[in-house]
Amino acid sequence: MTDISDRGYVNDEVLVSTEWVATHLHDPNVRIIESNEDQLLYKSGHIRNAVEVDWVRDLNDQVVRDYLNRAQFSELASRIGISRDTTVVFYGDKNNWWACYAFWVFQLFGHTNAKVMDGGRLKWEREGRELTRDIPAISTTDYSSPERNDIVDRVFRDGVLKHIEGRGQLVDVRSPEEYSGERLHMPDYPNEGALRGGHIPGARSVPWARAIHPEDGTFLSAEKLKQIYLVEQKLDPKQPTVAYCRIGERSSHTWFVLKYLLGFDDVKNYDGSWTEWGNLVGVPVEK
């Protein structure tokens, strides 16, 4: 695997290697954060001194379908012992799918000193690196978050409607079966959550996992990513772009690729995604 700095990314500082993480396990200015779909994985073994941020329990409001508010995020950040200056490094299962989701939520609160460990848990494990069940002793902090900013990296349904009226770029990162409307969820997942199948008009179909090497979960080089998104799909990095999936988690991964690795000027994640769009009355759907 080529070094991250040799892969031609526009913003390569958002990615760190497993080797980098291994040398910063005890760095007081770095907090390693594991974020998984499988709730047992962290407890079964994690990178030494890593804390867990669970996408359901820690990032979402427990009543309203929305993310944490300022006070809740401040509480989370204080609990995991970070300050505004701490470098947070996310990693997780599913080729960093949930890690990118957590990274995205942290960006809504302006914690820009954030990185993703290339390859995630899969690569760390395949390299035979240490996993521990020791829960780190964390000194809580007094983190004061700014208000959540939903303007830069997030878009709501009305924004998507305006976006498609203006023939803006959309990337549907779900499986081809979901894009075509054949299924309402990815293969091997239950067919539920939306009343209509298909995609938002004009959306290009680029399943999120095309951006990684499946054997170790690392991101493709910029050249290969450009081949997919720019050449094959004819996306213009200068034009506003919206990524979506089913609930906004897979599209966080693509948002990360487009915004940081390829340097798109304006990329937003539509977290309402198909569970909202596929249930809305009267919105256009394409099959």
Place this chain on the structure above:
Amino acid sequence: MDELPHKLRDLLEELRSVDSDTRGEILIELADTFTSVPPEVATPPYPAESRVPGCESEVFAFATNRSDGSRDYHFAVQNPQGISAKAMAAIIQQTLNGEPLSTIQALPQDIAYEIFGRTLSMGKGQGLMSMIGMVKALAAK
């Protein structure tokens, strides 16, 4: 609940009585006890018809007969990160092996949520329920 095998009922009662952290520890301890299908029962590559549908951890399920007519259930979990699948396999082996086939066939599939908790993601829930479904199918054969 009363119709559940007593070992499974006892486990569910224990899981209900603890907080989510302790539940996780119990499930991980169970996953640690998981033993893969013995080679005298099946060896890789496992047949497609033995694959648990809808389970992303690539789980294969098998059954062997006991002399009393009941069955033992065996699993192979191909995904090394499939910790929840291993926990579920271990639970099935420790609480359902040797139980009457009619009892197995009457199991509610959503027992997976009773075991792992209601915060189980939809994807994980589907896979774990499918493991129960596969055991029920094996008992019905």
